[in-house]
Amino acid sequence: MFEWLTGATRLFAILGDPIAQVRSPEIVTSALQARGINGILLPVHVTPDAFDDVMAGLKRIENLDGLILTLPYKARGLGHVDSLGREAMAGGVINAVRRGLDGSWHGEMFDGLGCIAAMAAAGVSPAGKRVLLIGAGGAGAAIALAVAGKRPAHLRIAEIDDDRATALVKRIAAIESDLPVDLGPADPTGFDLVINASPMGMADCPESPLLRPVTASTTVFDVVAKPNETLLMASALANGAMAIGGAEMIRGQVNMIADFFAQAKLDDEKDWI
Amino acid sequence: MFEWLTGATRLFAILGDPIAQVRSPEIVTSALQARGINGILLPVHVTPDAFDDVMAGLKRIENLDGLILTLPYKARGLGHVDSLGREAMAGGVINAVRRGLDGSWHGEMFDGLGCIAAMAAAGVSPAGKRVLLIGAGGAGAAIALAVAGKRPAHLRIAEIDDDRATALVKRIAAIESDLPVDLGPADPTGFDLVINASPMGMADCPESPLLRPVTASTTVFDVVAKPNETLLMASALANGAMAIGGAEMIRGQVNMIADFFAQAKLDDEKDWI
Numbered sequence: 001m002f003e004w005l006t007g008a009t010r011l012f013a014i015l016g017d018p019i020a021q022v023r024s025p026e027i028v029t030s031a032l033q034a035r036g037i038n039g040i041l042l043p044v045h046v047t048p049d050a051f052d053d054v055m056a057g058l059k060r061i062e063n064l065d066g067l068i069l070t071l072p073y074k075a076r077g078l079g080h081v082d083s084l085g086r087e088a089m090a091g092g093v094i095n096a097v098r099r100g101l102d103g104s105w106h107g108e109m110f111d112g113l114g115c116i117a118a119m120a121a122a123g124v125s126p127a128g129k130r131v132l133l134i135g136a137g138g139a140g141a142a143i144a145l146a147v148a149g150k151r152p153a154h155l156r157i158a159e160i161d162d163d164r165a166t167a168l169v170k171r172i173a174a175i176e177s178d179l180p181v182d183l184g185p186a187d188p189t190g191f192d193l194v195i196n197a198s199p200m201g202m203a204d205c206p207e208s209p210l211l212r213p214v215t216a217s218t219t220v221f222d223v224v225a226k227p228n229e230t231l232l233m234a235s236a237l238a239n240g241a242m243a244i245g246g247a248e249m250i251r252g253q254v255n256m257i258a259d260f261f262a263q264a265k266l267d268d269e270k271d272w273i
Numbered sequence: 274m275f276e277w278l279t280g281a282t283r284l285f286a287i288l289g290d291p292i293a294q295v296r297s298p299e300i301v302t303s304a305l306q307a308r309g310i311n312g313i314l315l316p317v318h319v320t321p322d323a324f325d326d327v328m329a330g331l332k333r334i335e336n337l338d339g340l341i342l343t344l345p346y347k348a349r350g351l352g353h354v355d356s357l358g359r360e361a362m363a364g365g366v367i368n369a370v371r372r373g374l375d376g377s378w379h380g381e382m383f384d385g386l387g388c389i390a391a392m393a394a395a396g397v398s399p400a401g402k403r404v405l406l407i408g409a410g411g412a413g414a415a416i417a418l419a420v421a422g423k424r425p426a427h428l429r430i431a432e433i434d435d436d437r438a439t440a441l442v443k444r445i446a447a448i449e450s451d452l453p454v455d456l457g458p459a460d461p462t463g464f465d466l467v468i469n470a471s472p473m474g475m476a477d478c479p480e481s482p483l484l485r486p487v488t489a490s491t492t493v494f495d496v497v498a499k500p501n502e503t504l505l506m507a508s509a510l511a512n513g514a515m516a517i518g519g520a521e522m523i524r525g526q527v528n529m530i531a532d533f534f535a536q537a538k539l540d541d542e543k544d545w546i
Contacts, residue, residue, distance in 0.1 A: 002302045007295035007316045019336065022280035029275045042315065043280040043336065050333035057330015060323035063292065063316065 010039040010063055012261055015054065016070035019045040021226060024068065024250065031258035039065070039261070048072065055080045059105060066098040066261040074109075074138035081107035090145045090175055093138040096257050108260060111139045112146025114253030115195070115221065121252065122244050124193070124219055126150040132184075132191040134158045134209045135198030136168040139223055143197050144168055148176045152193075155179060158186040158209075188214045195221045201230030208232040216240035225250055283312040283336055285534055288327065289343035292318040294499070297341065297527065304531035312338070312534070321345065328353045332378060339371040339534040347382075347411040354380035363418045363448055366411040369530050381533060384412040385419025387526030388468070388494065394525065395517050397466070397492055399423045405457075405464040407431045407482045408471030409441040412496055416470050417441055421449045425466075428452060431459040431482075461487045468494045474503030481505040489513035498523055 012032070014024055020043070028041040046054045051073060058064055059080065069077040074093040078084075081097055085108035088094045094107035119125060131152045133144055136159035148155060155172070159165035165183050172181050186209055188194045200209035201224040208231045214220055220236040225246030233243040285305070287297055293316070301314040319327045324346060331337055332353065342350040347366040351357075354370055358381035361367045367380035392398060404425045406417055409432035421428060428445070432438035438456050445454050459482055461467045473482035474497040481504045487493055493509040498519030506516040 001306075002299045005298045005302055005313070006293075007298060008293040009298065009316055011315060011317070020279075020281040025278045025280060025282065026275045029278055033274075040278070040313075040315075042284060042313075043282055044284070045335035046333065047335060050335075053333050054330045057327045057333075060319065060326050060330075062318035062320060062323075 004033070004038060005040070006038070008038065008063075010037060010065050011042065011061065012039055012066045012068070013042045013044045013058060013064065014068040014070060015044045015046050015051070015073055017045060017047050017072060019043045019070075022070060023225075024254065027250070027254050028068070028258055028261075031254050032261060035258060035262045037262055041068070046073075051076060052079075059099075064099070066096065068257060069095050069097070071138075074111075077107060081105045084108070087112055087142065087145070090171070091138075091142045092171075093142060095138075095142075096260055098261055098263070109142045110253045110256050110260070111223075111249075112142035112144075113256055114249045115143045115223070116146050116150065117252035117256070118244060118248035119221060121248065122242070124221075124242070124244070126152045126193055128153050129192040130154045130156075130190060131193045131195065132156045132158065132186070132188055133195045133197060134186050134200075135196065135223075136161070136164045137197065140197035141168050141171070143195060143223070144172060145175065147195070148172045148179055148181070151176075151179070153180070155181045156184045156191070157181070158184060185211055187211045188218055191218055193219050193221065195223070196230075196232055197223045199224070201232055202226065206231055208235060210235075213239055214241050220244070221249075222246055223249060277306070277311060278313070279311070281311065281336075283310060283338050284315065284334065285312055285339045285341070286315045286317045286331060286337065287341040287343060288317045288319050288324070288331075288346055290318060290320055290345060292316045292343075295343065297523070300523070300527050301341070301531060301534075304527050305534060308531060308535045310535055314341070319346075324349060325352075332372075337372070339369065341530060342368050342370070350380060354378045357381070360385055360415060360418065363444065364411075364415045365444075366415060368411075369533055371534055371536070382415045383526045383529050383533070384496075384522075385415035385417075386529055387522045388416045388496070389419050389423065390525030390529065391517060391521035392494060394521065395515070397494075397515070397517070399425045399466055401426050402465040403427045403429075403463060404466045404468065405429045405431065405459070405461055406468045406470060407459050407473075408469065408496075409434070409437045410470065413470035414441050414444070416468060416496070417445060418448065420468070421445045421452055421454070424449075424452070426453070428454045429457045429464070430454070431457060458484055460484045461491055464491055466492050466494065468496070469503075469505055470496045472497070474505055475499065479504055481508060483508075486512055487514050493517070494522075495519055496522060 032039040082104035087109040305312040355377035509516040
């Protein structure tokens with residue numbers, strides 16, 4: 001059963017606090033093996049006071065090629081990389097890191113791209129749509145920037161932290177200067193697409209993030225992956241609307257991150273020639 | 274294929290330089306899973322300049338419960354534990370570390386016990402025997418102390434480094450004060466059991482460590498695991514003697530180390546109640 005696990009197996013790790021709920025170790029490991037990489041994604045539970053020590057230690061392991069960062073480390077990871085990809089630069093957060101050809105560490109953010117990919121798989125695109133995004137945290141900012149890149153007709157951001165909300169609007173304006181972006185309440189009236197990127201809907205705050213339910217003409221995308229069907233999604237489905245859950249976003253990201261890691265492997269192989 | 278790999282999987286790691294040749298990740302992982310522990314032993318390649326940083330980082334991972342140290346880290350590991358078991362105290366080296374109930378790290382050395390277990394599995398015991406041990410390095414010292422605990426009639430140690438040899442004899446005398454222990458050449462004449470704990474016999478120094486071949490009445494135990502049959506073993510077998518190889522010692526250690534790690538898990542479970 002474990003014949004594949006040898007002294008030459010390459011290591012990847014997902015760091016978070018908590019970590020027991022993550023499903024990516026199985027899924028990403030399968031995706032790596034499917035790409036011909038004898039690699040494994042490990043769940044690594046690290047508390048905030050230990051994060052810097054653990055990152056420093058993991059990065060010095062010769063056969064560790066990549067890291068995924070989940071809550072609450074998407075912003076703190078920035079301090080541990082040497083270069084950033086396009087999405088990470090725009091959003092100021094990362095959720096994946098790989099070791100490059102020269103031994104330096106490169107960070108990228110796949111939350112936004114994963115959201116777009118999951119919507120595309122369901123036949124939904126933000127292009128030309130009126131989009132309400134709830135939450136401007138790490139995932140919210142990444143999704144906002146990815147959505148902005150698809151040129152919606154209007155992007156409204158609902159976020160309780162004013163500073164965070166204002167900073168995100170400025171960041172979008174710097175990249176997509178002519179896009180109508182504003183701040184407002186979590187009211188879905190008049191929007192075609194509602195994206196929840198706040199933690200509301202998780203087991204410990206199960207309420208819907210919306211001030212009122214959506215109607216049948218509004219599509220809902222909920223980043224929350226557990227439970228599979230949040231109150232927001234259940235309410236949308238009950239009203240005849242389409243609802244896409246966080247599990248789809250994870251699926252959308254897995255292949256992107258496995259490709260990102262596989263590239264590190266290819267770089268390494270070049271190095272070994 | 275990877276359904277067992279969840280966010281709740283417990284981590285164990287074997288650290289060495291090099292590491293690609295080790296077989297314990299598969300074997301120890303199977304032994305852990307057979308004990309009902311959803312754990313995995315990872316190969317961790319760490320260079321000497323990175324060892325302290327990697328140890329510090331790994332020890333701060335909440336779901337990492339134990340470490341195995343292989344060449345060249347059996348002595349350096351001492352600086353990273355809070356307490357030592359009986360074998361480790363006697364030998365001054367460790368090859369396994371586990372996290373205890375209170376979060377402290379406990380080290381133990383299983384090379385000697387693994388050797389005794391492998392001999393026992395073949396029906397051989399050093400008790401009452403005239404034993405010649407070649408090599409007083411980390412494994413040699415551990416085996417010497419484990420053999421001494423079995424009360425041989427005579428224990429001779431052949432070691433080219435005089436200081437190391439003398440230190441080991443003193444250490445044995447402190448524990449088994451009335452045991453006949455001395456230093457001498459690697460000559461098997463008059464010995465019932467010859468144990469090679471030197472690196473001689475490995476691919477890069479394939480010679481036999483003995484000055485002359487053994488006769489049929491002498492049993493040979495060779496710590497060297499690769500190749501499966503060393504020159505020493507081949508010569509002993511050709512002369513009608515019994516020969517036990519290093520692969521058996523690894524097998525003997527695996528169950529002990531898995532039990533040692535399993536105990537850490539039980540401690541943790543108590544803690545969680």
